[in-house]
Amino acid sequence: MSESKNPVNNSSSGLERAGGNGDLVQSDRFPDPGVPEHKPRLTDVDPKAAKRAERTVAILFGISCLGTIASLVAYFAVRPDGTVEGTRLSTQLLGIGLGVSLLGIAVAAIHWAKALMSNHEYIDERHPTATSPENREVAVAALQQGANDSGIARRGVLKGAVVSALALFPLTIAVPLVSSVGGDWNVSSFRHTLWTKGRRLAYDPSGRLIKAADLTIGSVAHVIPDVPEEERQTEEWITEKAKAVVLLVRLDPADLKSDHREGASYQGIVAYSKICTHVGCPVALYEQQTHHLLCPCHQSTFDISDGAKVVFGPAKRPLPQLPITVDDEGYLVAEDDFDEPIGPSYWERLK
Known part of the structure; x- marks a missing residue:
């Protein structure tokens, strides 16, 4: 008996068996599942919850600022005294200050994104990339929409907190570098x-x-x-x-x-x-x-x-x-x- 060459449709799985080699190929008959139903967060429907989340984010950025200040204080106040214990203490205090500073920024950014930024689903179909003025306008509009979704424009406290934390943190690196200028460069x-x-x-x-x-x-x-x-x-x-x-x-x-x-x-x-x-x-x-x-x-x-x-x-x-x-x-x-x-x-x- 000759083997049938007709594809067999497997409607239950959405796959088709093509030819006599038994390979499964993707069918075009899958339905588009669409976007799941949007479920609002507590901060989307309760202004008090949104305010609490905003305060939490601001506090986290404030903790980051304190960590930066603490690392600077440790750098100047607890200098290595030439002993192993003194060097270890200075290094540990600097590390703790830097860790708190970075961790505050990271946790604040995550909490902000999860609780306050827009969480609506967006679908953006892909098209061939072009550099036409129209596409640039769309990109600028998307960036503007992202800035609007972040809510930073209407949340002055958060704006001040994030700017303060990000502005202070580089000092933890810059101050030790600048203060080392003019140090012992006697390579001999x-x-x-x-x-x-x-x-x-x-x-x-x-x-x-x-x-x-x-x-x-x-x-x-x-x-x-x-x-x-x-x-x-x-x-x-x-x-x-x-x-x-x-x-x-x-x-x-x-x-x-x-x-x-x-x-x-x-x-x-x-x-x-x-x-x-x-x-x-x-x-x-x-x-x-x-x-x-x-x-x-x-x-x-x-x-x-x-x-x-x-x-x-x-x-x-x-x-x-x-x-x-x-x-x-x-x-x-x-x-x-x-x-x-x-x-x-x-x-x-x-x-």
Whole structure:
């Protein structure tokens, strides 16, 4: 028997089976469901509810303004004092102020749109785009209609609240930027760190000294210079520590492809700056099998077994290496400072 080639109509689903391949194709017989019946909101029918919603939006914008002011006060009143606790407190207060400022604007805008702006359904059929004067007039009229629907023209309180919130918020970014102009631009300070010949390596943050015998193959340690306790209490310590942080890794000496700096490692133990040479993020994600060190910010990848050379990502230079050896007591010590300035490139670099 020959198979019928006539399409079979499936009226219940609105689909047609075309040909003998069994494929379903869309039928043109679907009815247009139209726009659902409009259901007014409480604020559309109750002027008191609309007024309450307007007050709520204004209060939210006011909270945003307070958040902006609070962040500015925190910036000037709670400055980092050189300690970890002081820097953490300053950063947290700034973050809270910025968060409240942005959250106030966002929640106010959402509540305004849901409770006060027009929620009528509009149908705009698509036509070929043109740039005729008539179309431009229609676009301008649509924009004007949107402005009218927002109700901002007839709600003076909201207009003042949104303008105040949006005008104040940029100050949270502009003031710190402007106040930093004229600060310490001595880029030569990046040429030298606390590391000097004979300075011992210590675990971060405990400050416990490190012996080479403590490290097994595959061990990774976050390292800072060993300095007297009274020096750690100074305002300069946190800045100097940030420049001198080191990642210490012990490899099988047979896995070292190059030392990057002749004699700078000790029995497979290598030490490199944790500051990425791209934009200065902390490089601390170590993959033991490949000996790759990853920067989490922009995925620059360095090969610890090959002089911390760049194998992937936007960084252009290897990580600076700290030459190390051991002293008479078996503690790891620096033989000198880093072999080149730490951190990203800058205009006065000689290398």
